[in-house]
Amino acid sequence: MSEGRLPLMQAALVVARRDIGAILFSRSFIFFLLAPLFPLVVGALAGGIGRQVSTEAAAPQIGIAMSAADGAAMLAARERIARQLSGGVPDMAIIQTVPPGESFDARATLAEKGGNLAAIVSGTPAAPVLTATAERGSMWRGVVGMIGAAALETEPAQFPPVAVQTVTTSGAAQMQDRLATAQAAQLLLFLLMMVLAGMVLSNLVEEKGNKIIEILAAAIPMDAVFLGKLFAMLAVSMVGIAVWTSTILLVLSLGGSGMPVLPTPAVGWPLFVAFGVLYFSAGYLLLGSIFLAIGSLATTVREVQTLSMPASMAQILLFFFASSTVNRIGQPVELIAVAFPLSSPFAMLSRAAQQDALWPHALALAWQAVCVAVFIRVGSRLFRTRVMKSGPQGAGRKRRGIFARLFRLRSGKAA
Structure with missing residues (x-):
């Protein structure tokens, strides 16, 4: 210096x-100090990207917590129905294999899991239990029943009753x-x-x-x-x-x-x-x-x-x-x-x-x-x-x- x-x-x-x-x-x-009144164009462009990101991230998923055989049957049934309906069927994935007769706390699992997991289907295809928020429960109850009926492969197809467990929030929300x-x-x-x-x-x-x-x-x-x-x-x-x-x-x-x-x-x-x-x-x-x-x-x-x-x-x-x-x-x-x-x-x-x-x-x-x-x-x-x-x-x-x-x-x- x-x-x-x-x-x-x-x-x-x-x-x-x-x-x-x-x-x-x-x-x-x-x-x-008046300058922030003008960058509206940039805000509109960023809003467009934001909507695109939200759309990409908004693919909610239903987790399956059943026995290995029941989980595989539910996944296969979901794929068949998704091909027939070409949209409107939420994605599903096996998150945990639960042996027959063993209890499973779907509420705690849904609260702990992050990512796009929005609901969990447990129980069996003949008696599925849907754990989700009230909005998603009412929206997906019929879809889960349809998938459960397809997984049972009974003729004529009978929709099983779907029990709904309501939670306040989920990882996806x-x-x-x-x-x-x-x-x-x-x-x-x-x-x-x-x-x-x-x-x-x-x-x-x-x-x-x-x-x-x-x-x-x-x-x-x-x-x-x-x-x-x-x-x-x-x-x-x-x-x-x-x-x-x-x-x-x-x-x-x-x-x-x-x-x-x-x-x-x-x-x-x-x-x-x-x-x-x-x-x-x-x-x-x-x-x-x-x-x-x-x-x-x-x-x-x-x-x-x-x-x-x-x-x-x-x-x-x-x-x-x-x-x-x-x-x-x-x-x-x-x-x-x-x-x-x-x-x-x-x-x-x-x-x-x-x-x-x-x-x-x-x-x-x-x-x-x-x-x-x-x-x-x-x-x-x-x-x-x-x-x-x-x-x-x-x-x-x-x-x-x-x-x-x-x-x-x-x-x-x-x-």
Whole structure:
């Protein structure tokens, strides 16, 4: 570190304080707060993907818990009926083999099982017992009776009586509820990042035009300039989010309506909100550091717009990629979305809604923090080498050289 220069974090704090004050007390900040009124097109596209994901994930399954012979007969009967009816018959699978005469707790099994398991058929084909929610029980009672009659292979076919055990929820219903929360959280995270990340680029272009960035770079390390600007923009974004949230809550309270109730995420609402803040911060810093690097390559506002468009389009594609994996937790495509830095916040927030494990979030946040540090370092070096040729390495050296020559001339005259 050069003598007389501030340490990295202290210099970054100075830059952050300056930028926060300059932005919050400017008239343009009022217009910036109106920006979330416009990204409706992106919301409609994301809603289309969300409906597709829900359709793909909404294939409820009836589990079979019978003896091996009865279970095989029920599966074979289901296949025959499905071919005849060409639709409308739920999928079935053997989840447990129960020897004849042995008791089986279908309610507990349905509550414990995850995935798409929406009901369980136990007993025998002659006396099937359907365990499901009240809605699915009434909907599938006739189908189960039809399958039981086909499994018995009696002539003429007689539908056996189907007993229904009602439960309050099932693994499939819980999964669907949490899937809705995951999709809503991903969409909100994406819209906030796209609306707010542009501030970083506009602020950098403005300061490049009036040479403030060169003065800062000559006084403090370039890494500190980038770090300070990113955290300043993040703080301003948090202020904007607080204003928008307060406005929405005020309007809803004055209108006499409440917030739409989303299903409770797997980790619970307090942790889910905390993860939302952390993943927004990580995603914002990652995208902001890329925008800063783009600003280092541009010399005019037109170039900035041209170069930033591919980055914005790439972020939209990454969001759609992460959204398409929301119902594929643990599969290779979802693990790729988790590992790639720019899609990782979306994928991990979806995981928080659907799974209660906490250690993957610790690993993901640590990985995202490392990527933020790398992106900032690369962006600052790119800015220093491409833009600051007339800055700290160019004009700064010239100024120091001029001062040194003046000092030597004065020393010679004094001698």
